Amino acid sequence: MAKTALTDHAIHNTLAVRWSPYSFSNQPVARADLAALFEAARWAPSSYNEQPWRYIVGMADADGDDDTHDRILKVLAEPNQAWARHVPVLALGVVTHEFAASGQTNKAAIHDLGLASGNLVVEATTRGLSVHQMIGLDAAAAAKSFDVPDGSEVLTALAIGYADRGPSADPEFRKRDSKPRSRNSIGEFVFSGRYGQSALF
Amino acid sequence: MAKTALTDHAIHNTLAVRWSPYSFSNQPVARADLAALFEAARWAPSSYNEQPWRYIVGMADADGDDDTHDRILKVLAEPNQAWARHVPVLALGVVTHEFAASGQTNKAAIHDLGLASGNLVVEATTRGLSVHQMIGLDAAAAAKSFDVPDGSEVLTALAIGYADRGPSADPEFRKRDSKPRSRNSIGEFVFSGRYGQSALF
Numbered sequence: 288m289a290k291t292a293l294t295d296h297a298i299h300n301t302l303a304v305r306w307s308p309y310s311f312s313n314q315p316v317a318r319a320d321l322a323a324l325f326e327a328a329r330w331a332p333s334s335y336n337e338q339p340w341r342y343i344v345g346m347a348d349a350d351g352d353d354d355t356h357d358r359i360l361k362v363l364a365e366p367n368q369a370w371a372r373h374v375p376v377l378a379l380g381v382v383t384h385e386f387a388a389s390g391q392t393n394k395a396a397i398h399d400l401g402l403a404s405g406n407l408v409v410e411a412t413t414r415g416l417s418v419h420q421m422i423g424l425d426a427a428a429a430a431k432s433f434d435v436p437d438g439s440e441v442l443t444a445l446a447i448g449y450a451d452r453g454p455s456a457d458p459e460f461r462k463r464d465s466k467p468r469s470r471n472s473i474g475e476f477v478f479s480g481r482y483g484q485s486a487l488f
Numbered sequence: 489m490a491k492t493a494l495t496d497h498a499i500h501n502t503l504a505v506r507w508s509p510y511s512f513s514n515q516p517v518a519r520a521d522l523a524a525l526f527e528a529a530r531w532a533p534s535s536y537n538e539q540p541w542r543y544i545v546g547m548a549d550a551d552g553d554d555d556t557h558d559r560i561l562k563v564l565a566e567p568n569q570a571w572a573r574h575v576p577v578l579a580l581g582v583v584t585h586e587f588a589a590s591g592q593t594n595k596a597a598i599h600d601l602g603l604a605s606g607n608l609v610v611e612a613t614t615r616g617l618s619v620h621q622m623i624g625l626d627a628a629a630a631a632k633s634f635d636v637p638d639g640s641e642v643l644t645a646l647a648i649g650y651a652d653r654g655p656s657a658d659p660e661f662r663k664r665d666s667k668p669r670s671r672n673s674i675g676e677f678v679f680s681g682r683y684g685q686s687a688l689f
Contacts, residue, residue: 292531294530294531295527296520296523296524296527297524297527298524298527298528298531298611299502299528299610299611299614301500301610302528302531302607302610302611303531305531305533306533307533318689319497319689321689322497322674322689323497323499325674325677325678325689326495326496326497326498326499326674327500327503329672329673329674329677330493330495330499330503330504330506330669330671331606332506332507332609332621334623336670336671338671338672338677340677341677341678341679341683342677342679342687343678343679343680343682343683343687344679344680344687349680353680353681355680355681381683394623394643395623395644397598397602398598398599398601398605398623398643398644399602400599400602401598401599401600401601401602401603401605401606402602402603402605402609404599404602404606405532405602405603405605405606405607406503406606408533408603409500409502409606409610410499410500410503413500420533422535422595422596422599433681433683434683434684435683436683439683442595442596442599443599468531469537470530470531471530471539472530473523473526473527473530476526476530476539476541476542477526477542477543477545478542478543478544478545478634479544479545479546479550479554480554480556480634481544481634481635482542482544482582482635482636482640483635486544488519488520488522488523488526
């Protein structure tokens, strides 16, 4: 299904059609597509080009003893597990809080993980893929499960796959996915002169 | 000038050609373009659709007594002021740390400002504009200057304009802009099984 944004100003189609579905088809994601998603993340800007983002990725159809998908699923908050278990690719977004060279705190680190994941989402959208990001997870359990070192933090999870073409068979997912998209107007978050005073375009 | 990324996997051209210049032309940014940039930010995803991003924007060519551009410039770190003073649009990225409804801390807030600014950058790139984001600024001075309320934080600044078509006349900016773009390889930041073990695509 499609849920194109009702924009007040025309924007690039890729940004307008992106949304975060709860129901995904079981169509697997080609490895070449997945590589391109992380390549897109790779070229995001970051403060001092530190690239403080790391990802741990698991494919439901992984060969042999790679159970990363299962282990990511287990550290998600339970309400996320309910729908994310059906998504063919799950990833964790990890942030490194200190600059590698100096050990100083990188104030931009979490923000820059957002920039990288934003790039990943754009690349996914151009390939017909959908991404549903989550903050609801057990960061300590994730760090333990994947040996994430001190100074790094598991902050987000990303479910990556193809959105179901039609309404979900699951009534709860169907209800969530049919909710119209809504946003604050530009005047509510873009200011000039002082905070709270709408910028005029 | 152009600095297309040397990618290992093909990605959408908009993501590949984006870079953060130091030298901008003095060509003004049309208000319609600027509105579209913030419209793009508007439709970014966010945790619980909280949209914790706010922007304060100033145009160098603003009419009358709107001195927002000057006042943003003044709160930037001095090394950023040197080049950003020539950029026709300056903005501050502000994050609201608490959920409006509950007052609880929004753990995704800074990350989601990154998602919004990432969308803004994509829209800018499709319009031939460049964005150079900064973390180096005096957040307390910015909050004071623009009456930013407690619970919100001025985290980033964004310089928005057209990159100079040729090398800058300023030797320092020319040197920085001529530096090749470099990134960690995917194998250095995308893992599977455990942190540090490269995912194979």
